Amino acid sequence: MAELISQLNQRANYDNLTRLLSRQRLIYDIEHAASFNLAILDIDRFKEVNNFLGMNAGDDFLRSTATLLRQFFAHQPYAIYRLNGDEFAIFDSRGDEVEEFEMHIQAFVERFGNREQTVKGETITASISAGIASSRHSSPIVAATTALKYAKLKHTKVATFQEDLPILKEYQQNLKTTRVIRKAITQDWITPHFQPIQDVRTGRVCKYEALMRISDAEGTLYLPAEFLAVSKRSGNYKELSASMIRKSVACFSATELALSINLAIEDIEESDILDTLATLQRQYNVMDRLIFEITEQEGFSSPERIKAFIDQVKRLGARVAIDDFGSGYSNFETLIHLDIDFLKIDGSLIKNILTDPHAEVIVETIVDFARRLGIKTIAEFVSDEAIYRKIASLGVDFAQGYYIGKPAPLINHRINSLDRRT
The missing domain is CATH 3.30.70.270 (Reverse transcriptase/Diguanylate cyclase domain)
Incomplete structure (x- = not known):
């Protein structure tokens, strides 16, 4: 013993x-x-x-x-x-x-x-x-x-x-944000906002991008920069994203407009994401009007996995865009092997295009490269008429930014029935 x-x-x-x-x-x-x-x-x-x-x-x-x-x-x-x-x-x-x-x-x-x-x-x-x-x-x-x-x-x-360590304030803010996220999920505070995207050639708004917002009981509006990273670290992102996708699709199911939805690598790696999309297709029959946006950084970090996902969603009838293209090392070679429909040119290039000659050259190169591959281009952060005219002169196909329209709930937008496949 x-x-x-x-x-x-x-x-x-x-x-x-x-x-x-x-x-x-x-x-x-x-x-x-x-x-x-x-x-x-x-x-x-x-x-x-x-x-x-x-x-x-x-x-x-x-x-x-x-x-x-x-x-x-x-x-x-x-x-x-x-x-x-x-x-x-x-x-x-x-x-x-x-x-x-x-x-x-x-x-x-x-x-x-x-x-x-x-x-x-x-x-x-x-x-x-x-x-x-x-x-x-x-x-x-x-x-x-x-x-x-x-x-x-x-x-x-x-x-x-x-x-008074600064990291303690960060911890406290993370806890506060996590509580907001949990309430957003349980009390249905997740609110899609939509930003119009205009066809530069025709001048018509032809599609919208769905952007996640949280609106609490007092009407306080939280932007993704305030909660998205915390939701991923706290394990709440999956529920936020699933609710956002369902609500966005439901909002647009009664229109004939195209809708862009952002997907993070966490969405793509989710085992049941394709089942979720297939269910939405059976319920709303909207897959041919959906465009799934994947950021350049995430899209090129694991190209084989992304390629497999792109091939699968395209078989469902959806289209795919690479977002923030040009924000870092733009891997043109990888892009050739991805069956994508749109390139969204990073906003940091567009907002500086009038003052930075290098930005203009990069945008012009991206547009020419995309055109040769049959890929349409979208310029983000188009904030005024001068930038709009510049990107139009460079041959960009679509424009998005405050000059076209700010993100807002669907009810605030004047929605017209437009071409389903623009």
Whole structure:
């Protein structure tokens, strides 16, 4: 029995891989210390070690890091822990020695970052980041972890927790935004707005782009920049997007207008996206009027997957546009192999086209390239008549922007029955 108890204590107090103290032991030590300093350390890009050399090599790297920690702090009264994954902790029960503790942590981070380690015959140069907190904080592990994230965000390697860290305001805003998103889903606050797209040749509005908005009970309107990224990080994007697609299609089902709908890579990777689109087709019979927009960055990050998706939606009768084309490295070669119908020229080029000769040359090149492939072009951010005349002179097919019309709910637009396939 005594041996069993000893084994259980060993498992509870020590990490099996590195033989350092465990996370459970750290929690115990914090609860029983009157005053202390705490540092949480995390190996930068450790996932790359696992992906490059394999899990066994990753374990060797962690054991090597544990050895370095023991050696470096051998003459200090610090306890060393492995928390989980590639996270370690240093605990100093002398809470009054803050500056000395910070100096030692900084020194280790610098030493670690300049040291090469050999794992499985491969030489790896790694760095480490650290966040520091103390017993003054009500949740020291959370505080040290927050400081660690701030150090990584600002590339400072070491940060000490303070109540006014900018990242705390970001966390609070993220929580507030997440609550708005959840209410938008449960209380039906998701409101599609539509921006007109004009045929430059005829001067007629022939299609609209659906743009997601959230309108709360007080009438406050939230733009995508305020909630879209948070919805993806908080796991709420799928529900937002599904509601947006359904509502947009339902709004336009009674018209004969073409409708553009934005799809993120999260939509494309969703296993049931094609079933959802097929259901909408059976319900509304609108697929031949839908245009799915994929941003250049997402479209070219995994071209094989995007190509497969494009081929599938085109078999359903829909059309496809590449959005924000020209915003970064425009991969013309990849574009040749994608069966797309429209290229939307990035707004950063269009809004500067009157003052930046390079922007004009790039737009002219895109238009010529698209024309040769039988692809129609759409200029975004057309904000005034001068820009409109310029893009028309360059041969752009369609214009979108405040000069044509601002995004608004469908009821605010004067909708005419136009050509179904314009």
